[in-house]
Amino acid sequence: MNASPQDGPWLDDAAGRLIRPYTVSGGRTKPTTALDLLSMVRATGSGLQPHMGPEHGLALRLCAGPTSVAEIAAHLRLPAVVTKVLLSDLVDCGALTARAPRFHTNPSDRSLLEAVLDGLRQRL
Known part of the structure; x- marks a missing residue:
């Protein structure tokens, strides 16, 4: 198996995903x-x-600081719905806190969209 360390135990270069995403969330x-x-x-x-699995631990380690659900899903290489189930398990047991996104009065405000674009450009 040729899994790179950052991929975790569920990815293999030749075989792809070794564990189906729905098994990570217990079918939920x-x-x-x-x-x-x-x-x-x-x-x-x-x-x-x-009772929580290694995926819960990995997700929790990614949340040392405020992190978006999308970013965690990308790091875990899991579908967003599976990531949401894992994160909600962690919220339910008190290991995580969750905060809804804050929007200005107009979420399509040009200044907000430009700030998001600038942030994305800095990360790429």
Whole structure:
């Protein structure tokens, strides 16, 4: 198996994903916490519950500072819905806090969109 260290145990260069995403979430497709891709989550300092898997631990480590659900899904290389289920498990047990995205009165405000574009350009 030729998995690179950052890919975690569920990816293999030749075979692809070794574990189906729905097995990571225990077959669940509905998170118990209302999260969208722009929601910010942050670790509280509480640990994992004993029944949680390694994916929960990896997600929790990614949340040392405020991090968006979209960013966590990208790092985990999991579909957004699976990531939301994992994160909602962590919110439910008190390991994470979640905050809805803050929009100005007009989410399509030109200055807001330009700020987002500038941030993306800096990261690329």
